[in-house]
């Protein structure tokens with residue numbers, strides 16, 4: 511059985527290895543001059559390839575039964591797979607990295623296995639379209655047409671890509687009758703339009719932050735914020751960004767609510783009153799500088815129209831209320847996200863209802879399989895996008911020789 515894997519990224523390499531281990535004759539077609547270019551950029555070059563906490567809440571999809579894909583059995587099989595190709599994890603707070611701390615270790619281990627199994631590789635092969643004549647698939651570049659019995663489409667999403675040949679995988683899926691759920695950038699920086707941004711640019715601080723629209727709060731995260739001259743960044747912002755992208759595309763108004771004092775457990779009034787003696791001779795600005803970055807203190811005081819030298823005891827009730835709200839319920843309007851080029855992952859894609867989730871074979875076209883980011887699954891920061899790439903690649907590759915059932919041909 512001749513199997514073509516289109517795209518030599520995380521999910522494609524995994525699918526190819528598992529298909530070959532089943533005895534299929536596998537060829538990987540990759541448009542770049544080497545495989546796994548994106549893998550090398552993951553985890554800041556360290557490749558956060560897995561997470562111990564595989565709670566389903568870290569994955570997002572319009573499909574409701576992700577649990578049967580991210581099952582305990584599949585998790586175990588992926589950890590065994592990495593062990594089988596010689597990867598030893600370095601685990602930090604549940605986040606898995608290769609023990610070398612280098613993404614190259616993951617890519618090289620996959621490529622050594624690809625070569626050991628004698629999987630064919632064709633580089634600089636930009637697949638333009640795929641045809642099916644009722645018996646065979648014809649995978650076409652501008653110059654060549656290759657014939658296969660089965661095809662696994664693993665061309666990834668739209669995130670972090672430059673150039674013209676982007677998104678062809680979605681067109682190929684559409685040509686076989688698949689729908690594509692709207693595509694949005696996620697794990698990306700958020701843009702605001704307030705006047706003080708240049709004054710807080712460069713500040714890093716710990717905070718809790720939630721995203722809301724029209725009175726509904728969608729998600730809350732705790733962690734380090736990076737305040738910038740365009741808006742806001744940081745891992746916790748990345749994890750909220752999918753909601754911003756979706757809501758803004760729907761023309762909704764979007765806000766972040768930031769608590770800059772997440773370590774204050776008592777009511778904020780009690781916290782301030784607890785420093786009564788200090789506040790009798792230290793101005794609000796001087797006091798806050800002991801707690802928060804000085805650039806941020808100036809922005810926050812400006813936002814509540816207080817001067818740096820204002821004394822706490824001289825504030826009116828209203829002024830205190832404004833100060834407290836600014837510190838623990840700071841509202842930042844969000845008007846956009848940075849584009850796909852800055853994003854780490856794509857929201858949306860091929861709906862999982864259109865594939866058989868036991869095999870990842872298309873329900874529209876017998877012999878056509880999908881894996882990875884092209885599907886409508888995106889994950890939080892923390893190794894979840896690669897986790898899905900490995901698991902889906904493994905399922906597609908392992909089931910390539912199973913006789914498929916198609917119940918919705920076009």
Ligand SMILES: Cc1cc2nc3c(=O)[nH]c(=O)nc-3n(C[C@H](O)[C@H](O)[C@H](O)COP(=O)(O)OP(=O)(O)OC[C@H]3O[C@@H](n4cnc5c(N)ncnc54)[C@H](O)[C@@H]3O)c2cc1C
Pocket residue numbers: 516517518519520521522539540541542545546547548549551552553554557558559560635636637638664665666667669670677678679853854855881882883884892893894895896897899
């Ligand atoms: C900067 C950055 C950091 C990230 N860090 C992490 C992290 O630490 N942990 C994590 O879990 N996730 C991370 N991700 C996300 C993760 O890298 C992706 O979700 C994952 O690589 C998706 O795997 P994939 O196989 O679906 O697609 P990809 O890895 O993108 O592979 C797709 C492959 O298909 C090829 N291709 C596309 N179209 C064609 C065509 N028409 N013909 C031939 N070949 C084609 C591409 O060249 C590519 O090699 C990060 C992403 C970025 C951008």
